Amino acid sequence: MSDCLVVGGGIIGLSLAYELSRRGMSVTLVEQGEWGGQASSAAAGMLAPLKEFTAPGPMLDLGMESLALYPEWAAELEELTGGDVQLSLDGLLTVALNEEEVQQLADKYRWQKEAGHAVHWLSNTAQVKEIEPLLTDQVQAAIYSPYEGHINNRMLLRALATACQLQGVKLLSGCVVSGIAVKGGKVIGVETSSGSLRAAQTVISSGAWVGGMMEMLGVSVPIRPVRGQIAAVSSVGIPLRTVIFGTTGYITPKKDGKIVLGATEDESGFQRDVTMAGLASILQGTMPYVPALHSATFLEAWGGLRPATQDGKPLLGPVPGWEGLSIAGGHFRNGILLSPVTAKAMADFVEKGETERLLPFLPARFL
Ligand SMILES: Cc1cc2nc3c(=O)[nH]c(=O)nc-3n(C[C@H](O)[C@H](O)[C@H](O)COP(=O)(O)OP(=O)(O)OC[C@H]3O[C@@H](n4cnc5c(N)ncnc54)[C@H](O)[C@@H]3O)c2cc1C
Structure with missing residues (x-):
């Protein structure tokens, strides 16, 4: 039984698992393939909120906040793991x-x-x-x-996986989540190809597969x-x-x-x-x-x-009606950019129940 179970080991799941573990929580991270083997390793690694967001608003604010977090986030990961992530913020x-x-x-x-x-x-x-x-x-x-600039996202993924390991995250790769376990209206974990996993809280961060996973509960989430x-x-x-x-x-x-x-x-x-x-x-x-x-x-x-x-904004936060379940997904073109801020804002929710930073992005807007 973990404090938190994170489903999906892309940039979002790895970043969140790392952040939760450095706050002292016990975390299990489950990935069906290899760490970062889907969208996160395919990305160009650009960190470019002013280019990406075409108008002022919550997405630009989130992107600028995340960009500002990057130097410290990258330096901390490099120091902890001894690996370079090739951050380059030189214009x-x-x-x-x-x-x-x-x-x-x-x-x-x-x-x-x-x-x-x-x-x-x-x-x-x-x-x-x-x-x-x-x-x-x-x-x-x-x-x-x-x-603005870019990072080597494949190196960043490797550093995050190593950091998670060093922080004691239970890392399960090659492990397919096949069901969400519910007891008395509360989500208590997941069923996987390697058996049942239980946790006080479950976060779905399975990228393009978030929609399919939520359908297991009959919940329709517009992520494609x-x-x-x-x-x-x-x-x-x-x-x-x-x-x-x-x-x-x-x-x-x-x-x-x-x-x-x-x-x-x-x-x-x-x-x-x-x-x-x-x-x-x-x-x-x-x-x-x-x-x-x-x-x-x-x-x-x-x-x-x-x-x-549907609206170009990620889904971050609790799933209404399903205690113990939240989503961190739908980052479209900017998941690498948005990973540090997503990790911190979602960890504030998982650890302390804080939703203020998540307000424009709550899944409730669709449910
Ligand atoms: C060509 C391209 C260029 C991009 N360029 C940039 C860029 O320059 N800058 C930027 O910020 N963003 C960029 N992006 C976007 C960025 O890659 C994504 O927003 C980000 O990777 C999403 O991360 P994620 O962790 O949510 O998803 P993913 O990386 O897809 O991770 C989800 C993980 O969940 C796992 N999973 C799914 N189903 C299950 C299951 N049933 N059981 C267990 N695990 C499961 C998958 O195997 C996968 O590894 C680009 C994307 C692409 C495709």
């Missing part, structure tokens, strides 16, 4: 190649500046190319955001898989300095010698293979921004299932 560019895009970016820049965010407007080709010389001469303007196809090329001979976002793709120079190019958004159920059309759209969507990519060595392409919700 990114959102670029415009034509007049229409310049207008759209200028509008975004205005509200971000008025809201006090650290963004700079680069109004001509020379200014933009000063930050990133490898950009095309077609670039007309850009928003430069100096404190949205495939992302993504690719990597070698950075040899292409010394990019900065993450670049354009309207048709993004280009992320990582510290491990790869440039990650992304990404499609297409709905194909739980299918995560890479298609020819997907790969073509990634390559055609990114090469116009950096002509040097035409000669890059192709390394690999892969896919993952983003857990998408």
